[in-house]
Amino acid sequence: MSKIWLLMFGPVFVLIISIVGLFAMQTSVPVYQETFRPQYHFSPPEKWMNDPNGLVYFDGEYHLFYQYHPYDVIWGPMHWGHAVSTDLVHWENLPIALEPDDNGTIFSGSAVIDVNNTAGFGANAMVAIYSYNTQTQGVAYSTDRGRTWTKYEGNPIMPALATPDFRDPKVFWHEESGQWVMVIAAGREAQFYTSPNLLDWTFASSFAAGHIVATWEVPDIFPLDIDGETKWVLLVSVGAYAPAGGSGIQYFIGDFDGQTFTNDNPTGTTLWLDYGADNYAGTTWNDEPDGERIYIGWLNNWTYANNIPTSTWRGATTLPRTLRLVNTAEGVRLAQAPVAALESLRTPLGTWDDLTISSTEQVIDGVTGRTLEIIAEIEPGEAERWGLKVQRSDETGTRIVYSPARSSLLIGRGDTTSAGAINRFSPAFGAPLDLNGETLRLHIFVDESSVEVFAQDGLVALTAQTFVEPPADGLSFFADNGEITVKHLEVYALDSIWSAPE
Ligand code: FRU
Numbered sequence: 001m002s003k004i005w006l007l008m009f010g011p012v013f014v015l016i017i018s019i020v021g022l023f024a025m026q027t028s029v030p031v032y033q034e035t036f037r038p039q040y041h042f043s044p045p046e047k048w049m050n051d052p053n054g055l056v057y058f059d060g061e062y063h064l065f066y067q068y069h070p071y072d073v074i075w076g077p078m079h080w081g082h083a084v085s086t087d088l089v090h091w092e093n094l095p096i097a098l099e100p101d102d103n104g105t106i107f108s109g110s111a112v113i114d115v116n117n118t119a120g121f122g123a124n125a126m127v128a129i130y131s132y133n134t135q136t137q138g139v140a141y142s143t144d145r146g147r148t149w150t151k152y153e154g155n156p157i158m159p160a161l162a163t164p165d166f167r168d169p170k171v172f173w174h175e176e177s178g179q180w181v182m183v184i185a186a187g188r189e190a191q192f193y194t195s196p197n198l199l200d201w202t203f204a205s206s207f208a209a210g211h212i213v214a215t216w217e218v219p220d221i222f223p224l225d226i227d228g229e230t231k232w233v234l235l236v237s238v239g240a241y242a243p244a245g246g247s248g249i250q251y252f253i254g255d256f257d258g259q260t261f262t263n264d265n266p267t268g269t270t271l272w273l274d275y276g277a278d279n280y281a282g283t284t285w286n287d288e289p290d291g292e293r294i295y296i297g298w299l300n301n302w303t304y305a306n307n308i309p310t311s312t313w314r315g316a317t318t319l320p321r322t323l324r325l326v327n328t329a330e331g332v333r334l335a336q337a338p339v340a341a342l343e344s345l346r347t348p349l350g351t352w353d354d355l356t357i358s359s360t361e362q363v364i365d366g367v368t369g370r371t372l373e374i375i376a377e378i379e380p381g382e383a384e385r386w387g388l389k390v391q392r393s394d395e396t397g398t399r400i401v402y403s404p405a406r407s408s409l410l411i412g413r414g415d416t417t418s419a420g421a422i423n424r425f426s427p428a429f430g431a432p433l434d435l436n437g438e439t440l441r442l443h444i445f446v447d448e449s450s451v452e453v454f455a456q457d458g459l460v461a462l463t464a465q466t467f468v469e470p471p472a473d474g475l476s477f478f479a480d481n482g483e484i485t486v487k488h489l490e491v492y493a494l495d496s497i498w499s500a501p502e
Contacts, residue, residue: 032498034311036449036467039371039496040345041299042091042317044081048073049315050305051168051218051281052296053080054097054111054128057288062088063146064296064317065097065128067108073314074306077105078133082146087341088294088320090497097128097149098140103156104132108168108218111146112198112286115173118180119198121150127198129182131167135160137184139198157199163187168218171198172286177258183234185216190236192259205260207234210270211250214240220283221256222293226325226332231264232256233323233334235273235295237281239302244277244429244464246303253325253332265331273334275431276411276463277301278450279318293323294339299450299465309467310449318463319445319452326459335458338445346373346492355486357386357477367475367491374444374475375490380404380435383482390446391466392474398451398466400444407434409455413466431460439487445494 029035031045043049047070054065061084068081080098083091098106109130117123121141128140128149136156140149160166169184174194182193182201189208193201208216218237223230234252242248251271254263265271273279274297282297297318300308308314321336349367372390380386380402387401399412410430433455443454448470453462477486 029311031312032496034313035470036310037313038299038316038447038449039498040089040342040494041319041447041450042083043313043315044068044083045093046312047071047314048075049081049298049313050075050300051108051298052283052317053108053130055283055285055296056111056113056126057285058113058124058126059145060086061145062086062285063111063126064091065111066317068096070096073310073312078107080106080128080130084146087344088339089341089344094147097142097146098130101151101155103136103138104134106138107131107133108281109137110170110172110283110286112171112173112180114141114198118196129169129171129198131169132156135164135166137169152199154199158193158201161186165215165217170218170220170283172222174258179258181221181258183219183221185219185236188212188214188216190216190219190234190261192261194258204258207252207261207263209252209263209267210236211238211241214238218281218283221261222284223256224293224323224325226327231325231332232261233325234261235282235284243272243275243431244301246277246301247280249273249279249282249297251334253334271333273336274461274463275429276453276461277303277429278465279461279463282318284323294320295323295336296320297463299463308465316450321458326457328459333459336461337443337454337458338452342373342445342494345494345497347495349491349493351491352486352489355477355489356483357479357486358483359478360480361389361476361478363392363474363476364489364491368473369493370446370448370470370473371494371496372444372446372475373492373494374442374446375488376440376442376444376486377488378402378440378442379485379487380437380440381479381483381485383479383484386479386482386484387477389474389476389478390444390451391468391472392476393472396468396472397474397476398464398468400442400451400453400462401428401430402433402435402440403430404435406430407432409433409440409453409460409462411451411453411462411464413451413464413468429462429464431455431462433460447494
């Protein structure tokens with residue numbers, strides 16, 4: 001009898017014990033110390049995140065809400081997760097802010113501070129304006145600094161449109177016309193609405209140009225000054241066929257009068273915020289206290305977001321970046337730089353000057369680290385292809401390559417040992433950059449599973465997830481068939497923003 005029992009249920013017991021064992025192994029790694037866990041980028045303690053939402057500054061805190069699925073590491077019924085920061089570098093995780101209700105699950109949206117109580121929820125109420133998955137729009141408010149939330153009883157405040165995609169409202173107070181303005185994605189265009197009270201919205205205009213071959217999502221519009229003039233920048237996330245494949249963000253520069261956006265560039269011109277594969281659904285903070293325009297994106301791409309090889313969590317943000325406008329030979333362009341407060345994480349590892357590189361690999365001795373900031377100025381010589389390798393070991397690494405023949409700055413992340421989802425990643429992608437003999441100025445941030453490259457003072461950005469298995473942590477330079485000179489190199493190790501567990 002007992003033998004039969006053993007035969008029948010033995011395999012089941014073995015299975016249960018293995019599952020329990022596996023679970024124990026997973027949970028025995030302290031949170032924020034798992035393999036590939038970003039150390040100075042925001043990611044939720046566990047489970048799935050996508051878009052940053054409700055970016056607003058209030059009473060000493062930068063709020064970061066985000067698309068969150070608290071029950072799994074794949075996309076599912078959306079909630080708004082929540083974290084706050086006083087410096088945009090260190091984050092405190094807070095309880096879930098918005099949960100699904102009878103109107104649907106909670107998609108992306110924005111938050112404002114209703115200083116003058118236009119909506120009637122109280123002076124200085126924090127008001128979230130978001131989409132339901134049904135593509136209607138809803139409102140919720142908090143009168144305790146975003147800690148607890150009440151849904152507006154009149155939800156939804158805007159019905160769905162005939163187009164199946166109508167979502168991701170970004171709302172702000174438009175000083176010049178003394179009203180609230182909403183920009184929202186509708187199919188393959190952005191629509192503008194205005195309101196006196198955040199609840200009743202009137203259609204003002206619509207705008208479409210550039211990359212219109214895929215659904216538009218998560219728009220944002222904001223002013224930036226250049227040469228004493230105010231210009232308006234419109235960001236739009238597009239779901240497919242971005243330069244690195246899959247989803248990406250385009251931008252427009254022009255004017256906005258409270259009703260209509262007028263594009264400075266021809267309709268066909270497409271400007272990309274980032275030429276890497278992993279910067280999507282980003283928006284900017286309302287009410288930034290120093291008058292800066294600070295952006296943060298989702299460090300991912302819908303093409304493979306559900307399959308990236310992480311364990312207990314899935315998804316992270318890009319570094320917060322300060323945006324500015326710059327004059328270039330091609331016209332006015334958007335440039336970006338990680339916020340200066342990140343310098344508080346630095347430990348200097350060394351500086352080098354006038355290094356001649358003439359081989360296929362020259363390792364920089366004394367530089368090791370999975371979390372590095374690298375500043376490099378490189379004079380191109382006659383070399384055919386040249387650059388550097390981060391997350392380096394003898395077997396693997398991530399290459400940042402300049403190709404004079406292609407006038408491109410590229411990230412090559414095919415060069416990894418990880419199996420599985422990584423194989424679905426596009427192996428290399430690049431940004432157009434014609435150096436024309438000029439020095440390449442690089443600012444690079446390496447974290448456990450990402451590389452962010454800023455070139456020419458942030459005029460070019462390449463953001464990529466890179467699942468290079470530890471311990472790959474070195475740095476090297478290379479120059480194929482010729483020389484380059486590293487005029488200046490500065491490397492810092494960056495501290496983790498997540499405190500060690502007690
Ligand atoms: C963008 C997006 C939004 C939507 C949300 C759903 O990544 O598709 O358009 O509101 O994610 O999670």
